[in-house]
Amino acid sequence: MLGHYYYEYIHPFYDGNGRTGRLILGAYLAKALDKYSAITLSYAINKNKQKYYKALEEIPSPLNQGEATFYLIDMLELLIEGQQALMEDFEINIAKMTRIDRVLHENDTYTNDEKAVLTFMSDATVFVDETMDKLEQLGDVRCVNQKPKQYQLTETFLDELFI
Numbered sequence: 771m772l773g774h775y776y777y778e779y780i781h782p783f784y785d786g787n788g789r790t791g792r793l794i795l796g797a798y799l800a801k802a803l804d805k806y807s808a809i810t811l812s813y814a815i816n817k818n819k820q821k822y823y824k825a826l827e828e829i830p831s832p833l834n835q836g837e838a839t840f841y842l843i844d845m846l847e848l849l850i851e852g853q854q855a856l857m858e859d860f861e862i863n864i865a866k867m868t869r870i871d872r873v874l875h876e877n878d879t880y881t882n883d884e885k886a887v888l889t890f891m892s893d894a895t896v897f898v899d900e901t902m903d904k905l906e907q908l909g910d911v912r913c914v915n916q917k918p919k920q921y922q923l924t925e926t927f928l929d930e931l932f933i
Contacts, residue, residue: 771845772838773798778826799849810852818848866896895919 774795781787792815796808815822825844828834870892874885894902895918902921905911910927914920 771795771842774845775826775829775838775841779830806856807849807853810856811849812852813855814848814852818851822848863897867893870896 774791777791777794778787783790792812796812799808799811821844825841825848828840828844829836829838834840870889874880874888874892877885880888899919902911902913902919906913906921909924911921912924914922
């Protein structure tokens with residue numbers, strides 16, 4: 771966190787210092803903690819820009835005489851806020867997955883294979899918009915319907931599987 775402050779203080783470039791500094795901080799946090807914490811810190815900073823900028827102004831304030839404690843407290847609070855939001859998202863997603871699993875497995879209409887396929891499709895519908903977008907860009911799937919979104923494997927992808 772202090773390295774981030776010093777980078778922002780030095781301000782080495784004409785433009786883009788804030789974005790670059792947050793990118794470097796995020797990369798470090800991804801290594802030191804995990805990639806989700808890095809992403810959530812970025813989200814928390816974006817959501818609380820006033821607190822972030824105020825924290826950056828704490829250290830050089832003449833009254834603080836370079837004391838970094840208040841800056842660190844504010845930055846760690848932003849990190850905690852981001853992590854708590856991530857945990858809430860995980861809890862919601864776990865509840866969704868548990869419900870999908872319970873509803874499908876309590877139903878005797880389906881075979882185990884059918885339940886596995888329905889579980890996969892339900893999870894895909896609920897959780898993987900970004901993944902499907904990437905697979906579409908790669909040309910492995912194509913969207914055949916927008917509402918509701920439906921995808922199909924492309925002939926090119928299928929040909930590569932069986933060649």
